[in-house]
Amino acid sequence: MLRAGGAVTADEAQPQQPAAAASPRSGATRAKLIGVAERLFAGRGVQAVSLNEINKAAGQRHGSACQYHFGNKDGLIQAILDKHVPGIARQRDRLFDEMEAGGGVPAIEQVVAAFVRPVAAKLLDPDGGKAFVRLNAQLVAVHTIGMHRAGSAPFAAPFTERLSRMLNLALSARAIPPDVAERRLIIAGVMLYHGLADYSHLLEASGDLNEASLGRFTGDLEAMMVAALVAPFAGGTKER
Numbered sequence: 001m002l003r004a005g006g007a008v009t010a011d012e013a014q015p016q017q018p019a020a021a022a023s024p025r026s027g028a029t030r031a032k033l034i035g036v037a038e039r040l041f042a043g044r045g046v047q048a049v050s051l052n053e054i055n056k057a058a059g060q061r062h063g064s065a066c067q068y069h070f071g072n073k074d075g076l077i078q079a080i081l082d083k084h085v086p087g088i089a090r091q092r093d094r095l096f097d098e099m100e101a102g103g104g105v106p107a108i109e110q111v112v113a114a115f116v117r118p119v120a121a122k123l124l125d126p127d128g129g130k131a132f133v134r135l136n137a138q139l140v141a142v143h144t145i146g147m148h149r150a151g152s153a154p155f156a157a158p159f160t161e162r163l164s165r166m167l168n169l170a171l172s173a174r175a176i177p178p179d180v181a182e183r184r185l186i187i188a189g190v191m192l193y194h195g196l197a198d199y200s201h202l203l204e205a206s207g208d209l210n211e212a213s214l215g216r217f218t219g220d221l222e223a224m225m226v227a228a229l230v231a232p233f234a235g236g237t238k239e240r
Helices: 024-044 051-057 065-070 073-101 108-124 129-148 161-173 178-206 211-230
Strands: none
Touching: 024 051, 024 065, 024 073, 024 129, 051 065, 051 073, 065 073, 073 108, 073 129, 073 161, 108 129, 108 161, 108 178, 108 211, 129 178, 161 178, 178 211
């Protein structure tokens, strides 16, 4: 995992182990560990939470339960992503199918909406949705760079190819050079996940985290992301 100055503790440095057998009991244990891990990672940060702590919080008598099921911390984070990302991708694909059925190049506003709304909806998902968004705010730079530079991310992201293609197609239609688009899409990813994560804390504290308030914020977030993506640029491309 890409770590910003964090030391790797002994329980994180275990070699990757084969996946545990998918028995009903094993599946329930994995789900428990994933649920506890996403909550602790979201609340305190990936670097501050050890696998041993997750084992204990999940009530596991086996002190190496996380290592047995996931290999190491990166494997556990991948399992959290695998829990949430396929559903997000299915929602995006439905929106992209509608755009492509209309013919022509989709507007950047449409593509950004498909980028934002399935993620924003996770804040209302009671099965770890808020934790997923808050965890991804910690990982967003790694994810976004990996989406645009194949092979550079430490986590598998098999559902991002179409999103990346649609975003770049829409930006190309607005005459945004590829290297400028790449930089701006990294910023857009940060805006998306940090914006949703931070705003969710504010709404949660006020008791106002609901579909209506989230919809208002999401609309503003989409407008700001579009403005940032298509803003005039003063040179600075690789060709200059």
